[in-house]
Amino acid sequence: MPMKKLTRPPPLCRPLQPSTTTNLPPPPPPDTSLIAPPTLSLTSPTSTTQSQLTNFINSHLKNNLTANDLLSFLKNHLHHHPKFAHLDLHVFRHAATLDSFRHDHSTYEWMVRTLAITHRLDSLSSVLDFIVSNPCPCSDGIFSCSRTEPIFRFAINSFCNVGRFNDAIHAFHNMRKLVDGKPNTAIYNILIHSFVKYGEFEKGLEFYERMINDRVKPDVVTFNILINGYFRSSRFGLALEVFKEMRVKGCTPNVVTFNTLIKGFFRERKFKEGIGMAYEMIELGCGLSSVTCEILVDGLIKDGRVSEVCDLVLDFSRKRVLPTTFDYFGLIESLCDKGNVVIAKSIVDEIWENGNAPSSITCTILIDGLRKIGNIELAFTLMDKMLKESIVPDSVTFNCVLGDLCNSGRTLEADKLRILGCNKGVCVDEVTYNILVSGYSKEGRKIEGKCIVDEMLDKEFIPDIATYNRLMKGLGIR
Template sequence: MASRRLAKSLPSVSTLNAFRRHADFDPIPKPAARFDLSSVFDSSSPNAIASAPPLPTLSLSAAAPSRLARFLESHLQPSFTPADLLRLLRRRLRHHPALAPYDLHVFLWAAGVDSFRHDHSTYEWMARTLAVTDRFGPLRLLLSRMLALPCPCADGIFACPRIEPTFRFTIHAFCRAGCLDDAISAFENARKSIDGRPSAALYNALMNGFARHREHQKAVDLYERMIKDRVKPDAFTFNILISSCLRCSDLDSALDWFREMRARGCEPNVVSFNTLIKGFFKQKRFKEGIGVAREMLELGYPFSIATCEILMNSLCEEGRIQEASQLLMEHLKKGVVPEGFDCIFLVEALCKNGNAERALEVVDSLWEKGYLASEVTCTTLIEGLRSLGKLDEACGLMERMLQKRMVPDTITFNSLLEALCDAGRTLDANQLRVLASRKGLEPDRVTFGILVCGFSREGRKSEGEAVVNDMLDVGFIPNIATYNRLMESLQTGRKRSSKQKTVSFSKED
């Protein structure tokens, strides 16, 4: 039945012959006028996208405009609304592999359809789409059209309430790309279009762009204009100015802005203090940076994870490792260390400095206070203890990890087992292997090989045979020859080199 319908829909042979004789004859009916997109593809038309980048040529066929017209005809009703167009752009055209680059063409074509008018929802979605895809030429075109043909919300005496968020997003995009002139132009257009005074967020968007591109004086001038326009600055405003000063290595000016912030009745936040602490540490003024952190606590502002990371990491990077550990222990006693803080940087620095025992004290103190160190921190500490020959401490930390359902990586685990076997403690290594297997660690061939060789060196035949049988159960012994060779090594107690161990338990056996 389906094949009959398909045959009826195909053109007849006589029609195809006529088409070959008359090249200008088109057997396919042309779409309705409302789907005529020639204006947006014609470079001489005022609706054309003159500043748009060239369209892709690999994924699109030569008849892309006609395909787009048929696509619109199948998904839009004759009297479509802005909500219908937004649904088409967001849910269908956006995910089409060949027609997705034509979103702005469809947007401009819809503007020329009778009885249709874009509203703030379509303007905002199109502006955000162009911004996140770095199409700044079309974005400038869109903003100019939005000012010339505003949203229906602006037909009364008030402006559209969504015009400021739209411009604010585009200012962020322009600043991110380094197009500061376009950002300034968008800012000025937004000020003219908004009813009353703009919000501080609009000034902050442009000010942050100046700060990131080290245009500090322009950021200060914008702040002065903000005060002149009687727009009240917020904490974000002063944080941007403080950060801008520190980018220019002007810590004294940053402190002046911090005082200005307090004088204007604007309460600082954690970001304000973190920025100042980082600025002091950058200029090697560690005592003053730690003083800012203590003042932060005295004023009732709790530490964030970023605060602790700035304190610990900066001190460790400058070789002040003992001072960092003492500061962390002090904060632990006060109970101001935030939940989720991981002291990996401090533990790694202590282990590299040959002070793994101090690192173990730090981790133990964290666990006593209810802070769980991460698996990476624990494995780093275990490796540091093992390299110093502190096997009892390393085994104890490994057991605590396993009891807390923290599964280490097999490389760290096997290295610890090998150290125990080399020290003549293969029984302890095997007990640790059994505990780890119960807690979710899956031993590999290297794990069993280390234990068999350890028992062989110590002459523990029965324990070694139990390990070989476990290997057989999990399928790590490929053939009878390998099994006999393992049993023979346990019988004779022959020592094997590391190279022999690798070959003995490989799959190729």
């Protein structure tokens, strides 16, 4: 059955006068400077005529329009339309002028999120004001609509992300008029965090006081934000007072709390206190994170306390509290740079033995260090252990170790390592095979060398007959 034409509303391309039942202002002219979301490809509104837009709406919307109908139209037809997508707010406002239509939380939420995501924050403010004047039908009863607070929270977060605090506070006041009871702690945290982020910590403290006056209980996120704010404003003592306060109020610190405190201690060059805080984490059963260890290791290394880092990491490893995700390549790199390669090797071996396998980067750094001091045997042993533990090295490091073995007359061992590497996923290339052919040539192993050349042929690593003849001649095969 063909759809009925929507003839009641005036054309959308001229300003629409609101009905007497709504306080929504008439829509402004289309703003061609608005940033469209990545999924949209908008053309200039000047190419959109009144008749085209009216016909498009009439073909998809019926006379007795409901909120569900409008939401479906906005999501499925208008949102991805190449010509009309940027006119979603005009359609939203136009629908509000229909006597038989009333927006609900579904259309409000879609419009608020769309405006926020596309950075049309001026329009977002006007829509929030309209929601206050025209609450969701769910609020007609005793209780307010349960979706009102999440809608405003999304808008407040969008304002805070770009530092529009006046708009965020205004939206907060509007939300307070609509919701039942006290707002969620998360909304206060969003505002306080944004004040800290943009260097307005005093305003953040004022809003924290308001939170307390509103009898909203702060959580661990609130205290973490305050601690970070005090550190950023160089008020170290007050940060510690907040840490004490949160424990007095029965709020258990989490890993973020301790990481913030450790970073603050290190910033003040209070390394002993920072390390002590890490051990307090362990005692409280909070557990070290990889970020905690990075803060400790990087901070101590930057201050030249490499020996303290070694003792700390080994102690964590022996206590079985070193996170398996922590990559201690920075410590190994620092030791190797200072010529302490053997110490670095012993640290890697002990931590590995305790269940914390090193990363490929850590092993590569250590292998390079061992090769520089001429310890080919340890480099080969480490490479062999890496591969058996399925830690795949890069092809350059792998070929370098093979080259060292071949140069020292151990081409058979190098070839076995090549086979192991192939099975474990090492990218073996023509360089690898040329190294082995050269090694077998020097050792006079014609049969083994010919097998490598034949394999190179199978893998199409030999580009022409001249290259083949050169390899065979090097092996002494005519």
